[in-house]
Amino acid sequence: QPIIVWFRQDLRIADNPALHHAAQSGRPIIPVFVLDDVTPGIWKAGGATRWWLHHSLTQLSDSLRQRGLSLLLRRGPGDVVIADLAEQVGAAELVWNRCYEPYAVDRDTRLKAALKGRVMATSFKAALLNEPWEVLTGQGTPYKVFTPYWRAALAVTAPDRPLPAPDRLLPWPGDLTGDALADWQLLPTKPDWAAGLRRAWSDGEGVGERAAAVRLAQFLSNGAANYALGRDVPGIDGTSRLSPHLHFGEISPRQIWNAAKMAGESVNETFKVQIDSFLREIGWREFSHSLLYHFPTLPERPLSASFEAFPWTRDDTSLAAWQRGQTGYPIVDAGMRQLWVTGWMHNRVRMIVGSLLVKHLLLPWQAGERWFWDTLVDADLANNAAGWQWIGGCGADAAPYFRVFNPVLQGQKFDPDGRYVRQWVPELKHMPDKYIHTPWTAPPVVLRGAGVTLGRDYPAPIIDHALGRQRALDAFATIRSSD
Ligand code: FAD
Numbered sequence: 001q002p003i004i005v006w007f008r009q010d011l012r013i014a015d016n017p018a019l020h021h022a023a024q025s026g027r028p029i030i031p032v033f034v035l036d037d038v039t040p041g042i043w044k045a046g047g048a049t050r051w052w053l054h055h056s057l058t059q060l061s062d063s064l065r066q067r068g069l070s071l072l073l074r075r076g077p078g079d080v081v082i083a084d085l086a087e088q089v090g091a092a093e094l095v096w097n098r099c100y101e102p103y104a105v106d107r108d109t110r111l112k113a114a115l116k117g118r119v120m121a122t123s124f125k126a127a128l129l130n131e132p133w134e135v136l137t138g139q140g141t142p143y144k145v146f147t148p149y150w151r152a153a154l155a156v157t158a159p160d161r162p163l164p165a166p167d168r169l170l171p172w173p174g175d176l177t178g179d180a181l182a183d184w185q186l187l188p189t190k191p192d193w194a195a196g197l198r199r200a201w202s203d204g205e206g207v208g209e210r211a212a213a214v215r216l217a218q219f220l221s222n223g224a225a226n227y228a229l230g231r232d233v234p235g236i237d238g239t240s241r242l243s244p245h246l247h248f249g250e251i252s253p254r255q256i257w258n259a260a261k262m263a264g265e266s267v268n269e270t271f272k273v274q275i276d277s278f279l280r281e282i283g284w285r286e287f288s289h290s291l292l293y294h295f296p297t298l299p300e301r302p303l304s305a306s307f308e309a310f311p312w313t314r315d316d317t318s319l320a321a322w323q324r325g326q327t328g329y330p331i332v333d334a335g336m337r338q339l340w341v342t343g344w345m346h347n348r349v350r351m352i353v354g355s356l357l358v359k360h361l362l363l364p365w366q367a368g369e370r371w372f373w374d375t376l377v378d379a380d381l382a383n384n385a386a387g388w389q390w391i392g393g394c395g396a397d398a399a400p401y402f403r404v405f406n407p408v409l410q411g412q413k414f415d416p417d418g419r420y421v422r423q424w425v426p427e428l429k430h431m432p433d434k435y436i437h438t439p440w441t442a443p444p445v446v447l448r449g450a451g452v453t454l455g456r457d458y459p460a461p462i463i464d465h466a467l468g469r470q471r472a473l474d475a476f477a478t479i480r481s482s483d
Contacts (some may be wrong), residue, residue, distance in 0.1 A: 001092035002172040003027040006082055008104075010126050011060045012247035013067070017124035018095040019169075028172035030089060032072040033057060034081045035184055041103035043299065043381055045465040048343040049247075051194050052207055054186035056116040056248050059208030061181070067169045072178040077229035079111035086119045089174060094119050097126035097249070100289045101381045102296035121279035128286055129157050129253050142294035144396040149290070150191035150283040159254040181374075196341030196375065212245035216256060220263040230279040234335070234346035235419035240278070240342065246285065253282055274458075288386035291396050299385040300366065302394035306479050309347035310394075311365070312364040321372055321462055322357055325425070328461035330437050331411035332356050334424035341424075343377035348414050352389035353404040355444055360468030362475055365392035393476075401476045404469045411437035427457045 003022045010016055011033075022029045037044045051244060061071040063478045074081045086094055095116065096108070125131055135153045136142060143149035188194050201207055207213075212351035217242040223230060230238025245251045257279065264275035292298050302308060323328050325336035345353070350372075358369045369388040373379045389395025393402075415421055418436030422429050428439060430450040435442035439452060440460050447454065454460050 002030050003093040003095065003176075004082065004089070004091050005031045006078075006094065006096040007060065007071070008033075008078075008096060009099055009247065010252075012250050012252070013060075013063045013207065014165035015126070015252045015255050016097065017126050017163065018097045018234065019166065019328055021095050021122065021124065021154075021161045022093075023169055023442075025093065026170070027092060028170045029087070029131045030072060030091070030172045030176070031069050032074060032082070032085060032178075033060075033461040034078045035073070035179075036078040036081075037075075039077045039079070039103050039107050041106065042273075043101070043103075043373065044317070046376070046379050047188065047193075048197065048377045049244075049376050049379050050186040051343070052201075052244055052248065052377045053198055054181065055201075055207035056250060056255035057181055059210065059250075063165075063209065064169070067166060068171050069169050070171065072176055073181060074178050077107070079107045079114065082111060083114050086115060088178070089172065091119050092473070094121045096123050098123045098131075099127065100132060100293045101244060102292070104385070104483055105293070106297075116451045126252060126320060127249060128289055129153070129257060129282070130286060132290040135290065142290060144291075146284065146287050146397045149287050150280065152288060153283060157257075159257050160398055162252065162258055168439050172451075185350045193332065197235045197343050200342035200344065201377070206209075206339075207250075208371075209250045212242065212251035213255075214250060215240065215242055216259055217244065220259060224260075224274055224278060226264065228276045228287060230349045231277075231281075232414050235347050235415050235417070235423070239347065243380075243383075244344070245381045247378045247383075251305075253285070256282060260411075272382070284386075285383060287396075288382040291386055292382040298389065298395075299381055302392065303389055303396055304394040304398075307392070307394035309479050310364075311475050311478055313362040315361065315363065318361045318365055318462060319363055321359075321459070322353070322361065322363075322368075326459050326462075327356060328440070328459040329356060329407040329411070330421040330425055330428055330439065331415060332407055333413075337424045339372075339375050345373065345376070346420075348410075349420075351391060351399075352405055352410045354388060354391065356407055358392045359401070359472040360402045360463050360465070362472065363396070365389065396415065402473060404472055405463055406469075407463065408437050425458070450455055476480060 003025050004332055005019050005022045013019065036042060063377055115121050130153055134156060135149060153325050176278055205211065223238050230236060260275050260279055263416065264272040295303060322336065325333035327333055332353050333347065335345050335353045339345040355366060358364050358365045365388040369384055373382055386395060390398045393400055418433055421436055428436060431452065432446060435446060439458060440454055
């Protein structure tokens, strides 16, 4: 009787507790992945993550084949498809690694109930260092502020060593029909907008378990040494770029934790500080997942109830200008174009573009969240929702709404030589450093010299900063007084 391994957001062979359990069980294994766009409440994967998923499944399928297994692909509501499969093959056991999205928790609970007494279903911790229910306040409630959360988490975080990749796996000899990956049409064709993604992620070779391991090793030997400062500079390769790999589970936080700690210990105290600062960001990921688990409406509703009454505007023209990187604020436009072209955006710039949307433009954070969902290769329900609520001032431990980022000062501080802007907004390539973040203040002779006509080659700012700031504060005052 076979054991089914249901792959979800754990597209890796090494340090995969569900697969490891299956290998140890001695039973023949059926590995399966279900493309699920229909489970109630699901946030259907966006365009960029579908592109990533195609390549990630290709790699996973190759790795499994090398070990003797053929990855079965099926489509439909995950719990129904898996229950049918278990019935069809007379499975003795079913294993998976846990997910924390509310629809996934409901779906998995339904499936366990449906199989009860017939198939032994077991789930494992693999996507987080600590389960959301393992880090709670003294009162047994979830933390809503990061620093005490992380302090408490660090006190209990003691990850074991990662599990090795299994050598050979026992295939189930029966005949099963599944979809071909190409049938799912995860890659865009008409139009093919993925050229930038292919460039950014080595034609798909930059996706998958092997690429994730290489990325981690490169980061630990390069960017990590200056992470605490470098992580805020979008013009350099100062962060790990592991986010899509982590989202799809091509690498586990336990693997990262162990490798980073080992690297930290082997160098010196200064390096260890940098490593701790990096692991703190892994902590933000843990915190965001805990928030999503304990507050399942996080992706749709503000955590802070007073924000339900916030007077957001609806303005499709401004939203489109923001999405296309045509706001007239160079650092914002650079970020939005980096996102569109590569499927990834630097964290500092995510905060700047988000702030412009929800404060200067008064557009709802959910509009930004949706756009990110469709365009990020690392689109992740927990991190994205928590990030947007943080920006919106309505989330856990959020930036207060009244603190409005000045996009010019942010640009000048974090991209002082304009390297990042020049890369993504080439029409400003020849602007002198002095005006790179404020082209509208450049004298005509400078603009002429740089070959820029404002309003033709590059837009004037979509809204004046001081005006936008005041408008945001006035809007905020309406909900503050109603508190
Ligand atoms: P590194 O700096 O190398 O950090 C290592 C890892 O820690 C990241 O890969 C990520 O998994 C985690 N991490 C880092 N910063 C955060 C954070 N602030 N919150 C949660 N986890 C974090 N991250 C996503 O993975 N998916 C998203 O959909 C997403 N949406 C965001 C939306 C907004 C508005 C904001 C402000 C942030 C969002 N983030 C999201 C968090 C963060 O911007 C990215 O995780 C980070 O930029 C990824 O780059 P990196 O892998 O080089 O990060």
